[in-house]
Amino acid sequence: MLNKQESQQRITRLQQELKAKGIDGALFIYPIDVYYFTGTRQNSTLWVPAEGKPRLMVRKSVSRAIKESCIEETVPFPSSKEFPALFPPELQKIGFTFDVAPVQQYNYYAKLLPGREFVDVSAINREIRSVKSEWELGQMRKSGDMICQVFREVPGFLKEGMREVDLAAEFECRLRKAGSEGYVRMRAFNQELFQGLAVSSAACDPGFFDGAVTGQGMSSASPHGASAAVIKANTPILVDYTGIFNGYIVDITRFFVIGKLAPELEHGFATALAIQKYLVDNLKPGVICEELFLKAAEMAEEAGLGRNFMGAPGENAKFVGHGVGLELDEFPVLAQGFKVPLRDGQTIAIEPKFVFPGQGVAGIENTFAVGKNGGVKLTDMPDEVVYL
Template sequence: MLTKMEVEQRIIRLQHALRTKGIDGALLIYPIDVYYFSGTRQNATLWVPAEGNPRLLVRKSLSRAKEESLIEATGPFPASKEFPNLFGEEIRTIGITFDVLPVQQYNYYAKLLPGREFVDIAGINRELRSVKSAWELDRMRASGAALSAVFEQVPGFLKTGMREVDLAAEFEYRLRKAGGEGYVRMRAFNQELFQGLAVSATACHPGFFDGPVTGRGLSAASPHGASTEEIVTNAPVLVDYTGVFDGYIVDMTRMFVVGTLAPELEQAFATARAIQDYVAINLKPGVVCEELFFKAAEMADAAGLGQNFMGAPGENAKFVGHGVGLELDEFPVLAQGFKVPLQIGQTVAIEPKFVLPGLGVIGIENTFSVSEQGGEKITLLADDVVYL
């Protein structure tokens, strides 16, 4: 369970960032942000002044929020006419996370608080949340161990003739039995995900999801993940799942095959592992994110696989790693244009993958934390292809 000291430290860091930017306070509305800074994910708004004590204003459920919240001033959301009284005249500039705030909500608060300037604190919030505390890293290690234990069971139920969706169902059943929460929260607009994917015959299908592998899915309305196509011998089977425990997400991919792999796929897998190992070794504070992406792309090019790196030719994703935590798409991103240095405690899923139309998809993914010694692997399971 989240501790009061943990929440207090998060509030202190946020208040320091607000004062540094000359912002009088933060109005947090997005549920997972409210949880991060309060300890409860009830329907609530959190007001954090740059100086002074925060207030949690709860719409529903107030009784549960009072049980869970670590904010001393937790109470009901006030009537509209009373809401402005919570903000003194000295409060002129208010930070809101524009990256996830609907226009309707913005207009609602702007009407309640006329004369105030609303500024974007999405970057402040995401950078603060990207650096995990020792408490958070322990949660993520536990998530990694639980997810790895489910992956270990795959050889016991993967068989030719079963459909991709059958494999997915078997995996998801065990993941849920292990206590997996299933909520794969994503901040990006127009992205959605049902826990993960288990794909083989349809692995090369392109799709909307901002990642290297999409799968065909079950319909045009759900065009991601497993399909009803059968798994056959000598075809790579990619199993890519998140593990969500105590709110914290880890991300992991392993490769399986009933039979053997084509030499081109074996070479691509060896390249993927080499890229992962290089990036992981260099997950150190001060290393610039985009430089790791450039090196990964260079290694793919050198292996003759540049056009297949991180997606089918012409459908390539433009990253090799993404931050994870309470959301699947946190900072940092190992991508071109992300010119910021890594920080100790950030957690990154490294996922070099190759899509070879006509042959299949191959790759690896593990979650690591940034440390002085390089990436600490959180998803502790052997990376080898599992031959059945």
């Protein structure tokens, strides 16, 4: 559980940013944001003034929030008549996370606090959360250790003739028994997934998910991940999963084959490893995110695989790495247009992958922490293809 010292450090960082930008305070209603600052995910609204003590106002469950919360003033949510009185007239500029707040909720709070200016603090919030403390890095190392234990068991149950969904079910069963919580939280609108994916012959199917590999899924209502397709010999098998322990996510992919790989797929995998090595060597504070993506794309092009990089031709994702933490899509992003420098302690899932329609998918993914000497691996196990 989150401790009070960690919670206070986060709130202090937020208050410093609010004061620097002339914002009088911030209201947080999105559950994972509330959890990040308070240590409880109960249905609550968090008020953090630029100066002074924060207040957590709980709708349900008040009793559990009081037990879990690191905020001294954890109280029941006030009535609509009482709420405005908690905000003196001098508090005029109110921060709100526009990236995730529904319009209905915005209108509700704007009505409770008429005449106030609501401003977007989404970027402030995400930038604070992108830099992990030593405590958080410890949580993510544990998550990495736990999911790697499950990945090591795959050769013992992966068999020719089983369906993709059978492989996924076996993997997910073991992952849950290991304690993974299963909540793959994502901030982006219209994105969702169920723990991860285990795909083989259906791996090349395009889909809505903003990633290199989507999978066919079990229906058009759930068009992501494993399908009922049968796993065959000499066909690449991609197992891409999240491990979530104490809320913290790591993302990892490993590559299996029963038999042999086609030369194109071997070349794709070797290129993915080379791209990963370059990115990890340069995962240092001050390096510009966009430049890393452009170099990765250049390496793919030089290998003759530019059109297959990060998706099937015409369906390519526009990134090669994404921040992870309490959510799967945190800052920073190794993507074109993301012209910001890396910071020490940020955690990134690097995933160079190649899609070859009609043949399969080749690639790798690991979670790393940005460090002074390059990326520090949090999913520490061998990267090589596992031949069965």
